[in-house]
Amino acid sequence: MAEKIATRAAYGKALVALAEEYPELVVLDADLASATMTKDFAAAYPERFFDMGIAEANMTGFAAGLGTCGKKPFVNSFAIFTAGRAWEQVRNSVAYPRLNVKCVGSHGGLSVGEDGATHQCVEDLALMRAIPGMLVVNPCDGNEMRAAVRALLEYDGPAYLRLGRMAVETVTDSVEGYSFELGKAVKLREGTDATVCATGLMVQRALAAADMLAEKGVSVRVLDFHTIKPLDAEAVCAAARETGCIVTSEEHSVIGGLGSAVAECVSGCCPVPVVRHGVEDVFGRSGKAELVLEHYGLTAAGIAEKVEKAVSLKK
């Protein structure tokens, strides 16, 4: 049985695991340390942890100032606040001066569950992607998250990292030759009839969809886009050329996230049908996380349906 762990939990453990190796790492939170999982770091390294209270704009500004002095600040809140509330601070105080600040948005997407629409951020990838020079990273499982945290500590510049609330199956640890490189998509499954470009917890669902379609004789390539910006254009264009159609899948609005990025890319290098699977320009609602995802069609079956549509659109 594969490990099942929320990416936020893997993130919290990774911060502690890497703290000695990266003495400049400092962690800021906005009164959500138990939820964003920075609490273990806070307990282990209290002198390097700063609870800035419920004030995300100021937290981001403090991180910027710390960044000018050689620190590697990770700021933490829910995605809606890190990327939403403090968007303009991220843009003007972090990204414009190219400061080495990692903006971490936990509880991204609909899988927040019970808290409902106000806390289910389905726009963070779009908001962060629009900022010049901003890296946007959304790992799919605990294994990938650990690698992402290390890569972001090595990367000198502004970045956004999305974490998920619900436990997800670890799939990348069993991939032969798996290596994490910012900006490089990972091919999880080879296929010839269509490609699913997935990110975050939709990656596992894309693999399940590929299994379902294989039974129907449809061969699906699955690419894991842990980095949405910079987009791995080479992998996208190769998928377009070699499989003739693409489905994107994300726990995010179909506007502005991975789907938009892939469509923008494909239209310029090898125009083929691109069908976007995600949240259809609506707010979420309360419910158990898995049931909310089902309600909005963010399931393996939902992906499979889009793949069939994409294949039918091929000339």
Next chain:
Amino acid sequence: MTVHELKLRAARARLLALEMVYGAASGHIGGSLSSMDILSELYGEVLRVDPANPRDPERDRFVMSKGHCTPGLYPSLALAGFFPEEDLKLFRSIEGHYSGHPDMVHVKGVDMSTGSLGQGLAAAGGMALAGKLDGKGYRVYALMGDGEIEEGEIWEAAMAAHKYKLDNLCGIVDVNGLQIDGKTADVMPSEPLDAKFAAFGWHVIKADGHDFESLRAAFAEAAGTEGVPSVILAKTTKGKGVSFMENNAGWHGKAPNAEQYEQARAELVSAIEKLEVE
């Protein structure tokens, strides 16, 4: 520097500010003139900075939180030796990087990119916190506008600076009483500023923002204050030094026409000449 030398530097900086705004046909002259004596005291006397080593980790930091006042900051940096005065001709020009608002990536001596109001004090707080973490002796200064402090982030930063006992942080408010739409008292009454900052746990110092002895005493008091951050409420006159710009909100962000430029120039040149013979 002596008070006389600082007065002369501020007078020259005011003329440079006028030339920049006239040359660019845009820019924020009113608040730049009101903050010029504060900036002269900072760059001439208070800040331990070295133009030859602008990124020295041990240096004091300055954050121009009221970032639109580049016609105040850039001449102060030029006269302190960070870059040639000649470069000021590139202000707001596509030919260079002397943007309308401070840009730390391209302009030597700028410690933080600012311009979006309300964000500078938080960044300065982060710098002060880093100094505490690393046991460094540098101090951090942030100049705010009295209109700017209507932004909530200023007060978030004020709470955090008090929580972390950032006595190496000194805020300065350029209290000129005016903002774009008129008097701060009408647009959004923010007084009493002394009671507000005191309630946030800050040590409050009042100063005359155009009197170098008053400013010097204020900065010394701030540097000697332990355990809490300090704020200097510096009373100023918007448009200081140009008769028709003084106390006139209309000159917040407007460039003078040719005739106005000549009159303003004559007044500022005369002030310099007077100081030169003193």
